[in-house]
Amino acid sequence: MKILTANRLTDGEAVWLARDGIWAEGIEDAETARDKDGEARLEAIGKAASEANQVVDVNLIDVELLDGGIVPLRLRERIRAAGPTNRADLGKQARPGTGPAA
Amino acid sequence: MYRYDEFDHDFVRARVAEFSDQVARRLAGEITEDQFKPLRLMNGVYLQLHAYMLRIAIPYGTLNSKQMRMLAHIARTYDKGYGHFTTRQNLQFNWPALSDMPDILADLASVEMHAIQTSGNCIRNVTADHFAGAAADEVADPRPYAEILRQWSSVHPEFSYLPRKFKIAVTGASRDRAAIQTHDIGLHLKKDAGGMLGFAVYVGGGQGRTPMVAKKIRDFLPEEDLLSYTTAIMRVYNLYGRRDNKYKARIKILVHETGPEEFARQVEAEWDELRNGGLKLPEADIRAIEAYFEPPPLADRPEGDDALRAARLDSRSFGAWLDQNVTTHRHPDYAAVTISLKGIGEVPGDASDSQMDAVADLAERYAFDEIRVSHEQNLILPHVARADLKAVHDALVDIGLATANSNLISDIIACPGLD
Numbered sequence: 001m002k003i004l005t006a007n008r009l010t011d012g013e014a015v016w017l018a019r020d021g022i023w024a025e026g027i028e029d030a031e032t033a034r035d036k037d038g039e040a041r042l043e044a045i046g047k048a049a050s051e052a053n054q055v056v057d058v059n060l061i062d063v064e065l066l067d068g069g070i071v072p073l074r075l076r077e078r079i080r081a082a083g084p085t086n087r088a089d090l091g092k093q094a095r096p097g098t099g100p101a102a
Numbered sequence: 103m104y105r106y107d108e109f110d111h112d113f114v115r116a117r118v119a120e121f122s123d124q125v126a127r128r129l130a131g132e133i134t135e136d137q138f139k140p141l142r143l144m145n146g147v148y149l150q151l152h153a154y155m156l157r158i159a160i161p162y163g164t165l166n167s168k169q170m171r172m173l174a175h176i177a178r179t180y181d182k183g184y185g186h187f188t189t190r191q192n193l194q195f196n197w198p199a200l201s202d203m204p205d206i207l208a209d210l211a212s213v214e215m216h217a218i219q220t221s222g223n224c225i226r227n228v229t230a231d232h233f234a235g236a237a238a239d240e241v242a243d244p245r246p247y248a249e250i251l252r253q254w255s256s257v258h259p260e261f262s263y264l265p266r267k268f269k270i271a272v273t274g275a276s277r278d279r280a281a282i283q284t285h286d287i288g289l290h291l292k293k294d295a296g297g298m299l300g301f302a303v304y305v306g307g308g309q310g311r312t313p314m315v316a317k318k319i320r321d322f323l324p325e326e327d328l329l330s331y332t333t334a335i336m337r338v339y340n341l342y343g344r345r346d347n348k349y350k351a352r353i354k355i356l357v358h359e360t361g362p363e364e365f366a367r368q369v370e371a372e373w374d375e376l377r378n379g380g381l382k383l384p385e386a387d388i389r390a391i392e393a394y395f396e397p398p399p400l401a402d403r404p405e406g407d408d409a410l411r412a413a414r415l416d417s418r419s420f421g422a423w424l425d426q427n428v429t430t431h432r433h434p435d436y437a438a439v440t441i442s443l444k445g446i447g448e449v450p451g452d453a454s455d456s457q458m459d460a461v462a463d464l465a466e467r468y469a470f471d472e473i474r475v476s477h478e479q480n481l482i483l484p485h486v487a488r489a490d491l492k493a494v495h496d497a498l499v500d501i502g503l504a505t506a507n508s509n510l511i512s513d514i515i516a517c518p519g520l521d
Contacts, residue, residue: 007149007153009128009129009135009200010129010199010200010201011153011154011199011200011201012149012150012152012153012154012199012200013152013153014151014152014153050135052131053128053129053130053131056135056149057135057149076151079151079521080151080152083152084152084196084521085521086449086521087449090152090182090197091152
């Protein structure tokens with residue numbers, strides 16, 4: 001299973017392509033692709049968004065569903081989704097209503 | 103400390119204008135990320151996991167109160183209220199928006215600072231002993247030579263696209279506080295038997311995934327030959343350093359694979375072509391740069407001995423701080439103070455905007471307006487009268503920066519790594 005992630009051009013914020021086609025600031029809103037067709041569709045949207053200068057560094061990443069939540073397989077992406085490991089008061093993990101880092 | 107002349111001001115202003123235009127064109131979609139990336143890297147702007155990162159140059163780790171206050175202002179205005187002091191004696195902001203970069207760089211330029219050559223495969227910020235000009239065991243201040251190297255290497259056309267980044271450190275003392283043997287080039291300033299100043303030259307040190315200790319390739323290089331010899335080293339590296347594999351591209355790999363003796367022979371052969379050319383440093387130019395680093399006028403303050411004796415008896419925590427964070431100065435009535443940025447449980451090297459402002463106030467009041475950043479990621483007040491140490495300590499207690507752990511195991515030097 002894969003999702004599409006990038007950084008927003010203007011401020012570098014880590015974002016994920018969400019189900020309604022917008023770039024969400026939380027991984028929980030990401031749209032998942034379960035097959036090659038789905039991956040190709042996400043990549044096409046990412047390519048278009050990159051060319052439209054909305055986002056940079058667009059990548060398809062591997063994830064799994066754990067307890068209903070989207071969890072990246074790679075540590076790098078888990079940290080991106082949560083925030084700095086040495087500052088729990090910063091990044092996504094610091095948003096109101098957000099639990100501890102994955 | 104070094105002050106910009108008109109050329110420096112014009113150069114930095116022109117670079118700010120140029121990069122501001124490049125940022126505007128990127129945000130407007132007129133240039134692609136592939137086109138923009140090398141330009142932003144030339145100006146210290148990285149894209150990291152969570153946001154952009156801006157690395158600001160602090161030449162040889164020396165700055166004044168005004169500059170420190172500007173860093174605090176940037177942290178407060180454009181970032182998340184803190185900055186990270188680095189092992190290259192620089193400062194990083196971890197959350198700036200790309201759209202704010204022109205304003206940040208203009209603010210920096212107003213206090214003679216910039217972010218040029220803090221990333222990319224070029225010669226990075228030249229580092230030096232953080233006690234330079236204050237240390238009791240110093241032969242001479244290494245910073246004039248670091249400044250000469252900074253001026254020579256800034257946008258050097260031949261050395262802006264090296265196989266990999268390149269780091270130089272200079273120490274002027276017998277005890278190497280600048281960690282010169284973990285650098286691409288390490289320079290040990292010393293005097294020969296006739297009292298002439300020069301350098302022992304070490305090449306090929308480094309840390310990271312392939313740690314190596316630099317090898318001495320010349321025992322004494324006269325100061326006038328600093329730039330010609332460094333150029334010779336750079337040319338050998340630029341010619342033979344690997345460009346096919348970034349993990350094999352640092353000069354330490356070339357020195358290791360070539361062998362220090364053969365590498366030294368190649369450098370000497372190259373130097374023979376250069377040594378009597380235009381890169382020979384005129385004596386007057388060296389002394390002119392040296393004049394920028396004249397030590398402050400240190401009046402005798404003998405009352406410090408009695409004051410310290412009493413204060414030490416009065417406070418164990420002050421005594422521990424004196425023992426750990428205060429270093430002997432060349433003037434007996436003064437000391438160099440290490441302000442630990444390694445509070446227990448805190449992120450090593452981080453300082454908040456209010457802490458930066460407070461350190462600037464202390465430097466202005468007690469330390470002749472001078473602050474250093476150490477490669478150990480602490481701050482230094484290099485010239486504090488011993489009579490004022492208690493007042494400085496108490497002020498540091500108030501801002502949470504009085505941890506008495508300089509050079510202890512909790513004085514961690516840390517790379518943010520994956521974060």
